[in-house]
Amino acid sequence: MKYPAFLSTLLLAAAIALPLQAQQAGDPRQGLSLARQVCYECHAIHPQQPMSPDHRAPTFPQLAATPGMTTAALTVALTTPHFGMPMFRLSSEQREDIIAYILSLRGTDTTPDK
Ligand code: HEC
Numbered sequence: 001m002k003y004p005a006f007l008s009t010l011l012l013a014a015a016i017a018l019p020l021q022a023q024q025a026g027d028p029r030q031g032l033s034l035a036r037q038v039c040y041e042c043h044a045i046h047p048q049q050p051m052s053p054d055h056r057a058p059t060f061p062q063l064a065a066t067p068g069m070t071t072a073a074l075t076v077a078l079t080t081p082h083f084g085m086p087m088f089r090l091s092s093e094q095r096e097d098i099i100a101y102i103l104s105l106r107g108t109d110t111t112p113d114k
Contacts, residue, residue, distance in 0.1 A: 025071070026093070031101025034094055035060070042085070047108040056084055060102050061109035074099045 035045045042054035047061050063069055078095050081087050090098070 026096030026098070026100030028097070028101040028104040030094075031097035031099070031104075034090075034098055035101060038088060038090075039098070047105065047110060050110075054084070059109070061105045064102050064105040065107075065109040069102075071099055071103065074102060 032045070035043075039045055039060075040053075042052060042057040044050070044052040044059035044061075049059065052059050058066070063074075075095065078088065078090065078098070
């Protein structure tokens with residue numbers, strides 16, 4: 001009689017997990033707390049910060065506002081080395097969380113046009 005009980009637990013888990021997954025791959029709140037630890041040193045990570053600590057680094061709201069800055073583009077940016085930016089050892093889950101956070105900032109870029 002163990003098998004049916006296991007099966008219904010599985011179905012219940014799937015029923016709970018599916019709607020969440022449909023919403024978004026990553027968790028933006030986790031992404032924010034992670035960004036505070038690993039990106040904050042160089043990037044402005046929320047809309048209240050007008051400028052990044054490292055002036056060459058785009059702010060996160062600017063990133064979110066960049067045309068073509070999709071999940072795929074951000075994944076590439078975070079998995080390939082580029083100038084001035086260290087390589088991170090992020091799990092794919094952590095990466096998804098940070099990307100979800102960055103994309104949640106769409107429409108918050110208040111930087112005046114230069
Ligand atoms: C040591 C400083 C530093 C840290 C820490 C850092 N960055 Fe950057 N990042 C930069 C600089 C500088 C640039 C601009 C690079 C350039 O223009 O070539 C950049 C560019 C980017 C870009 C744009 C890449 C592109 O192709 O346009 C993304 C996305 C990005 N950073 C995300 C992050 C995230 C997410 C984190 C935290 C996990 C992070 N960065 C941590 C310095 C940093």
